Each structure stands twice: as C-alpha cells, then as structure tokens.
Amino acid sequence: MLKPQRSSAVILGAQWGDEGKGKIVDVLSERFDVVARYAGGHNAGHTVIIEGKKFVLQLIPCGVLRPDCIGVIGNGVVLDPAAFLGEVKKLREAGLPVDQRLFVSDRAQVILPYHRMIELAAETAPGRTPIGTTRRGIGPAYEDKIHRNGLRVVDLLNSSLLRTHIQNACHEKNTIAHALFGTEPLDPRAMYDEYARLAEQVAPFVTDTATLLNEAIEAGKKVMFEGAQGALLDIDHGTYPFVTSSSSTAGGAVTGTGVGPTRIGTVIGVTKAYVTRVGEGPFPTEIHNDTGDLIRARGQEYGAVTGRPRRCGWLDLPLLRYSNQINGTEWLVVTKMDVMDACAEIPVCTSYEVDGHTTDRIPADIRGFRSIKPVYTTLKGWNESTEGITEYDRLPAAAREYLSFIERESHARIGMISTGPDRTQTILLPDFEAALQA
Ligand code: GDP
Ligand code: IMO
Ligand code: MG
Numbered sequence: 469m470l471k472p473q474r475s476s477a478v479i480l481g482a483q484w485g486d487e488g489k490g491k492i493v494d495v496l497s498e499r500f501d502v503v504a505r506y507a508g509g510h511n512a513g514h515t516v517i518i519e520g521k522k523f524v525l526q527l528i529p530c531g532v533l534r535p536d537c538i539g540v541i542g543n544g545v546v547l548d549p550a551a552f553l554g555e556v557k558k559l560r561e562a563g564l565p566v567d568q569r570l571f572v573s574d575r576a577q578v579i580l581p582y583h584r585m586i587e588l589a590a591e592t593a594p595g596r597t598p599i600g601t602t603r604r605g606i607g608p609a610y611e612d613k614i615h616r617n618g619l620r621v622v623d624l625l626n627s628s629l630l631r632t633h634i635q636n637a638c639h640e641k642n643t644i645a646h647a648l649f650g651t652e653p654l655d656p657r658a659m660y661d662e663y664a665r666l667a668e669q670v671a672p673f674v675t676d677t678a679t680l681l682n683e684a685i686e687a688g689k690k691v692m693f694e695g696a697q698g699a700l701l702d703i704d705h706g707t708y709p710f711v712t713s714s715s716s717t718a719g720g721a722v723t724g725t726g727v728g729p730t731r732i733g734t735v736i737g738v739t740k741a742y743v744t745r746v747g748e749g750p751f752p753t754e755i756h757n758d759t760g761d762l763i764r765a766r767g768q769e770y771g772a773v774t775g776r777p778r779r780c781g782w783l784d785l786p787l788l789r790y791s792n793q794i795n796g797t798e799w800l801v802v803t804k805m806d807v808m809d810a811c812a813e814i815p816v817c818t819s820y821e822v823d824g825h826t827t828d829r830i831p832a833d834i835r836g837f838r839s840i841k842p843v844y845t846t847l848k849g850w851n852e853s854t855e856g857i858t859e860y861d862r863l864p865a866a867a868r869e870y871l872s873f874i875e876r877e878s879h880a881r882i883g884m885i886s887t888g889p890d891r892t893q894t895i896l897l898p899d900f901e902a903a904l905q906a
C-alpha cells in the first residue's frame with residue numbers, strides 16, 4: 469500500500485527565479501538520496517559555491533555535486549542533448565563522474581535546433597511583444613509537446629524514427645519560419661547526423677525515471693524535487709504571458725516526475741530577502757533608483773544563463789502569500805540576507821492599493837498589475853555584516869525582526885537562512901532540521 473512520505477520534499481523558487489535554489493538544494497542534498505529536476509530545461513542556471521569553487525548547473529540537478537547522490541532529469545524537463553552532454557563533460561572534468569548515478573527520463577521532450585530558430589525569430593519579429601526569453605528553444609519545445617508533435621528522449625534513441633521526425637519537422641518549421649519571419653531554412657540531413665551522434669552519447673543515461681523514483685521511495689530513500697524558475701513564472705499561475713512554458717510550481721513535481729502527490733512530504737519555497745526578475749513582465753515592487761543599483765551590485769544580480777542584469781525590488785508579501793498558497797509551501801528559506809546589510813531601512817510591500825481600495829488579490833492579467841500601487845511598511849535595517857553567520861542568535865536584532873515579520877506575514881515558517889553564496893554560509897533552524905528527518 470502507498471504511504472505518505474514525509475521524507476520527500478519539493479524545493480522551488482517563490483518568485484521569478486534565481487532565488488538561490490541551487491545553493492539551498494546543494495546544502496540540503498546531504499540529507500537526500502536522490503535529487504530530481506521536474507520542469508524547465510537549460511533556461512535554468514543554478515549556482516553552487518563549494519570551498520570557493522563555482523559550479524553553474526542548468527539541466528543537471530545540483531544534488532550530483534555530492535558524489536553519493538543520484539540525479540534524475542524527469543519527464544517534465546525539455547532536454548537539449550548537446551547542453552546536457554556539455555554539462556556531463558564539465559562535471560567529469562571537475563572530478564565528478566555521473567555514470568550510473570545520473571538518469572534521464574525516456575519520456576522527457578527533446579529540444580531541437582528549429583525550436584531555437586522559431587523562438588529567436590518570434591522574439592525579434594517586428595510588432596511582437598518580446599517575453600525576454602533565454603532563447604534556448606524552451607517555449608517552442610513545450611509547444612510541440614502539448615501539440616503532440618514533440619520528440620521524446622525514447623524516440624531520439626530510435627534512429628529511423630529520429631530521421632523521419634527531423635525530416636517532417638524541418639519541412640514544417642522551415643516553411644512556417646520562412647513565411648512568418650523570412651528565416652533561412654535548417655538542413656534536416658545535417659541535423660539528423662548531429663542528433664544521431666548525440667543520441668548515442670545520451671543513451672546510457674536514459675531510463676524509466678518514474679519507476680526509478682517510486683522504487684527509491686518504496687525502499688525508504690529520500691527524494692528531493694529541485695524546482696527550476698519560480699512560481700510566478702509558472703505557465704498557469706505566473707504573470708502570464710511573461711512566464712516560462714512549464715509548470716514550475718509544486719504541482720509540476722508530480723506531473724514532471726511521475727511521483728504521486730501523496731508521496732510528497734513537504735514544500736520548501738526559496739525567497740531572497742528582496743526580489744529580482746530577469747526579462748520582461750510586471751514587477752510591482754521594482755526599485756527604479758540608486759538603491760536598486762546598489763542591491764544589484766551587492767547581490768551580483770546578473771543572470772547565470774544570459775548575463776542580463778536582473779531587475780531588483782523589495783519583498784512583495786501579497787505575491788509571496790500567493791506563491792505559498794498555490795504551492796502549499798510549509799517552509800521558507802530566505803537567501804541573500806547579507807545583501808541587505810547595507811540598507812538603513814527596508815521597505816516591504818504588505819498589500820496593494822487598487823483604485824483607492826486596499827487588496828491582497830493578485831490580478832490575473834497585465835492590466836490588473838498596472839493598476840497596483842504597493843503599500844509599504846518600512847523596517848529598520850541592521851547596518852552591520854551578517855555575511856557568513858551560521859547561528860540564528862548571532863544575527864543582529866533588526867535582522868531577526870525582519871525575518872519574524874516575513875514569517876508572520878507570509879503564512880509559512882522560516883526554516884533556513886542564507887548569509888552568503890558558499891555552502892557553509894547557512895543557518896539551519898532546529899524545527900526545520902527535525903522536520904526533514906521525520
Ligand atoms: P537559482 O537559479 O535559484 O539557483 O539562483 P542563481 O544561482 O541563478 O542565483 C543566485 C545567486 O546568488 C548565485 O550567484 C548564488 O551564488 C548567490 N547566492 C545564493 N545565496 C546567497 C546568499 O545568501 N548571499 C549572497 N551574497 N549570494 C547568494
Ligand atoms: P532559474 O532556475 C530567472 C525567465 C526568462 C524570461 C521567461 C521566459 O535559474 O531560477 P524562457 O527561456 O523560459 O522561455 O523565458 O522566464 N526565466 C528565468 N528567470 N531564472 C530562471 O531559472 C529562468 N528561467 C526562465 O528570463 O523572462
Ligand atoms: Mg538561476
């Protein structure tokens with residue numbers, strides 16, 4: 469009989485990505501046997517710093533940085549085979565072989581060059597509103613999946629199917645891209661040769677990962693689901709259309725891995741002590757003055773994938789409560805506390821004013837977002853360094869007050885605080901630690 473498993477956990481971004489999930493997954497993966505990605509692709513950029521050495525993982529879950537942890541790329545992910553193999557190579561070069569401990573779902577979708585071609589053309593076409601995507605072909609690959617026209621990893625490994633698929637898809641995509649955007653056609657023969665070669669190298673990693681994960685859980689192993697992007701970039705619940713094309717919320721962990729909801733123990737949301745966003749789209753608490761530049765500089769807020777400067781803003785509690793609600797978040801991790809060390813005062817948005825009325829409701833459309841006026845409560849800054857602090861009681865009183873305020877107002881408990889990018893610069897609170905062991 470299936471039993472609820474308190475010991476598995478989803479870790480996800482509470483806002484628009486880059487909350488520091490990579491670092492937190494790395495810290496916590498010590499307590500887990502398997503770490504699985506369930507959504508997105510190499511649009512993600514998860515940074516981990518171990519003893520001064522920096523790793524940026526895009527497709528492969530950060531758990532693999534611990535040699536005894538198994539990594540899984542679930543069926544909900546869109547896999548660029550070249551990007552995947554590039555990452556495998558980098559890990560091998562860093563002395564972290566992944567053979568027999570990294571597995572790719574046979575049901576994951578494959579990103580092909582025409583996905584990138586169409587995305588690039590659409591993002592730059594005159595008259596189209598750009599989303600500010602990472603231009604990795606993510607959206608068009610998910611489009612094909614939903615259109616039931618995609619190539620899955622299992623099909624990538626079947627050479628005659630691969631050849632036919634590439635021939636047909638190239639014919640269709642070349643025609644559309646040329647008609648709509650005047651794009652030069654891609655050569656299906658060269659594409660087949662390249663992808664048949666890549667397929668051979670991907671093959672040893674491919675398996676039925678849903679069975680692997682469920683059997684691991686049945687055997688009493690602990691599984692962590694590593695979110696990519698953030699809840700507000702979710703295709704259903706995010707700030708549509710300025711979102712990514714997958715289910716980055718907690719529900720995506722279920723559909724994106726084939727592990728049922730009764731087997732997921734808890735949901736952990738990661739938020740910075742402030743908020744950032746890359747790309748276009750609404751951002752009610754965005755800072756448009758020197759303070760925003762100061763936070764960007766102190767937090768080194770430049771995209772891990774595209775190098776774009778991240779937009780910076782104050783913590784938005786209505787959005788955080790919304791994020792916690794749609795994810796069923798029980799625990800929060802607050803990262804980048806040290807970045808706030810330089811702020812004399814820290815405004816936090818506690819509600820919205822719309823047409824003279826106070827509200828907590830998150831609008832469904834962009835027009836609604838435009839009419840929001842954030843209402844702020846200003847908290848005292850602490851004006852001293854929190855960098856590298858590992859004990860809660862050693863945080864300045866104002867920093868503890870800031871965290872208590874977030875906890876009270878967000879309806880989730882704070883379990884962990886990050887005071888620097890390194891693995892060691894972390895505060896783990898006892899109740900959270902106990903919950904992870906339950
Ligand atoms: P992810 O996509 O959520 O994994 O986040 P990214 O790796 O894209 O961006 C987070 C950035 O913040 C990375 O450069 C991390 O090394 C860094 N970082 C994480 N936690 C902290 C922290 O507590 N303090 C500081 N200063 N940097 C942090
Ligand atoms: P991690 O996992 C931040 C954003 C893009 C763009 C929108 C759509 O590192 O937090 P896409 O290429 O997915 O079609 O782009 O989503 N975006 C991210 N922003 N962090 C990410 O991942 C992101 N993945 C996608 O900037 O606005
Ligand atoms: Mg990132």
